[in-house]
Amino acid sequence: MTQVEILNRSTMIDKLHARLTLKPRETAIVTIDMHRGHLDPAVATMAAPPEDARRVIAAAKELLDLARGQRLPVIHVKLVYRRIPGLGSEGMTQPFWRAVHELADSDRLTPGRASTVNDHNIEGSPGTEIIPELYAEGDYVIDNKKRLDCFYGTDLNQLLQGLGTRTVALMGINTNTCVLNTAFTAFNLDYRVLVLSDCVASMYGADLHVLGLQNVARCLGWVLSNRDFRDKIEEGAKRND
Secondary structure: OOOOOOOOOHHHHHHHHHHOOOOHHHEEEEEEOOEHHHHOOOOOOEOOOHHHHHHHHHHHHHHHHHHHHOOOOEEEEEEOEOEEOOOEEHHHHOHHHHHHHOOOHHHOOOOOOOEOOOOOOEOOOHHHOEOHHHOOOOOEEEEEEOOOOOOOOOOHHHHHHHOOOOEEEEEEEOHHHHHHHHHHHHHHOOOEEEEEEEEEEOOOOHHHHHHHHHHHHHHHOEEEOHHHHHHHHHHHHHOOO
16 A cells, blocks of 8 residues: 555644534533443443553543533444344444444454444343443433434434534544544534544554544544543533523
């Protein structure tokens, strides 16, 4: 594969960061596939690296506690598949996923870790459960995600509109697929897009995790650490936004 120079766009990104203002009453947190199927090694069928899982869970808990304290809505979107006789998982209708499923174990989507597309997050399985410390009473849950985009086939947009949301802050798994796909659609729907860098990871590898963050920061929205997000939200709260 041809080697290319990675452009340094830090000056543009820094200027955009400085200009960013957030209104708490118009901001919602969307967690993406923060379930045991990715983040609990004991039951995960498509596991993120254990060190990434621990980091993401700890950072997400910190940020979600902050968000709830500022009365920001928290929406959990998770993938859940049915089994269909003669097909297997609903995911098997996707040609690429079926092709990956038919490869040898050494060629799974999760480098160096076992995984299964056909048995991932089947309805009623432990993997579909949201990580317990990330859920609180009053959070919203959307549990009919079937593909990489949280908006596709769900009522996420209707819920965000009902909540008066103009800014969506995304966290979850995987940075380069579900988070990135959701960021694209949020952008196309004219939301302000944030990705919370401490709270995302990729089971596909660190290189694609970085790609996802760079793509957002350079093309779609703002990539913020927990500290960045806290500072921006607290500034907005002081302005009574």
